[in-house]
Amino acid sequence: MKESGFGPVRVNPNDILTVYPIPSSENHTNVLAWVETTKGTELMTAIDATADTAKELSTAVNGQTLGDAFFNSVLRSVKVQIQDGRQLKRVEVVDEMGGIVMTLQGGYRGYTQGSRSNEYNLDASGIGIGIGKGWSLKVVCGQE
Numbered sequence: 001m002k003e004s005g006f007g008p009v010r011v012n013p014n015d016i017l018t019v020y021p022i023p024s025s026e027n028h029t030n031v032l033a034w035v036e037t038t039k040g041t042e043l044m045t046a047i048d049a050t051a052d053t054a055k056e057l058s059t060a061v062n063g064q065t066l067g068d069a070f071f072n073s074v075l076r077s078v079k080v081q082i083q084d085g086r087q088l089k090r091v092e093v094v095d096e097m098g099g100i101v102m103t104l105q106g107g108y109r110g111y112t113q114g115s116r117s118n119e120y121n122l123d124a125s126g127i128g129i130g131i132g133k134g135w136s137l138k139v140v141c142g143q144e
Contacts, residue, residue, distance in 0.1 A: 018060070027051045029086045029141045035066070037073040037131065046139055054092060054138040067096065067135035077125040080106060080139065087142035088121035096134030102127075106139075 031046040042059050049055035059069050082088050088106025095101050106122040108115045
């Protein structure tokens with residue numbers, strides 16, 4: 001079982017602090033993903049994602065897709081966390097034509113049987129895929 005604590009964080013006067021979880025309705029969940037590329041690491045979100053439906057992730061700061069935010073860079077890692085007790089079925093890297101370039105299998109986080117981490121529903125590193133314009137990152141979540 002993998003887990004870790006938070007290091008010290010400095011909050012500047014012009015920072016915006018968002019507290020999660022944001023409430024979601026039945027058969028929906030909220031998703032946070034830390035996406036690392038050769039351009040850096042960015043928080044991406046999918047708010048109120050419907051169960052068993054692919055939902056596009058967008059950057060938390062300005063709502064850009066994977067291809068808009070990271071065009072012409074290389075995807076290195078994806079770490080995804082969803083609400084407690086919910087299942088992350090998969091993460092899809094989708095090209096500009098709608099073709100699935102890669103699928104990453106997720107799972108449960110925390111106290112659930114089969115969980116591998118208290119932190120993430122998916123922790124994938126060493127990916128190495130070049131990101132094109134119009135590409136997106138989508139998540140498919142399950143119900144409790």
